[in-house]
């Protein structure tokens with residue numbers, strides 16, 4: 291029932307065909323935490339600079355995100371700048387400023403070291419590995435990444451994947467890391483690196499849950515109003531891990547429901563810039579959308 295996340299907290303400057311935002315609050319751990327907080331309490335390990343607004347930290351604390359593992363450092367918070375064309379599935383990174391991340395060595399507080407569920411959100415794979423080493427006997431460790439690390443720290447990333455039970459990444463990243471264009475073959479190559487389960491995020495088209503001998507396919511929701519896909523992957527992961535840790539059940543049925551809850555949370559996130567939509571969600575909205583997903587993909591067995 292205890293969920294730990296390590297990842298980035300950021301200022302994002304994002305441009306989509308529907309508008310732009312400078313210096314919006316973002317970061318993989320931020321999106322993850324807000325999303326997971328609808329299911330369970332979250333323990334956050336991250337770093338921010340002295341420019342990060344206290345009001346946002348207060349908001350996280352109000353949502354039962356435990357900030358005991360948050361380092362506040364002199365200097366500037368991590369900054370990411372990206373844009374999307376009409377294909378909203380692929381972000382183009384224009385600039386990455388690591389800032390306080392440059393010297394960040396995540397410290398898992400003693401009170402967090404027995405966390406049962408651990409999510410290594412998108413961050414330097416060496417930092418992800420150092421967090422796994424600080425957690426005593428987790429039930430599930432899952433991990434995300436992005437092309438920035440696949441291209442810049444491939445060996446370190448493969449080593450980290452060897453330490454986790456599950457990988458949650460985009461379809462394009464699966465292909466790039468495996469050097470294989472067929473998604474199923476590419477996924478199997480990643481499973482050979484160590485994780486037993488792969489969740490492949492397919493942007494607006496849905497997500498796949500792939501294990502050695504099984505595949506589950508969740509649909510995308512076909513939303514009419516998509517403004518900003520930034521953070522959709524992290525929000526997905528928050529819903530997925532948040533649900534799993536709240537249920538304490540890792541059966542196939544539970545994993546499938548977790549994929550749908552991840553998809554539900556991501557579908558809300560893309561309806562606004564930053565995590566504006568996630569701030570004001572209700573449990574009823576989450577459950578109603580879960581049922582929409584179920585209706586969308588249900589058909590008779592013959």
Ligand code: AMP
Pocket residue numbers: 298299300301302316317318369370386412413414436438519520521522523524525
């Ligand atoms: P996604 O869920 O893939 O859309 O993730 C978007 C978030 O990832 C943004 O809020 C960024 O701040 C964050 N991000 C972008 N590049 C990096 C990076 N190299 N390391 C860690 N976080 C990043």
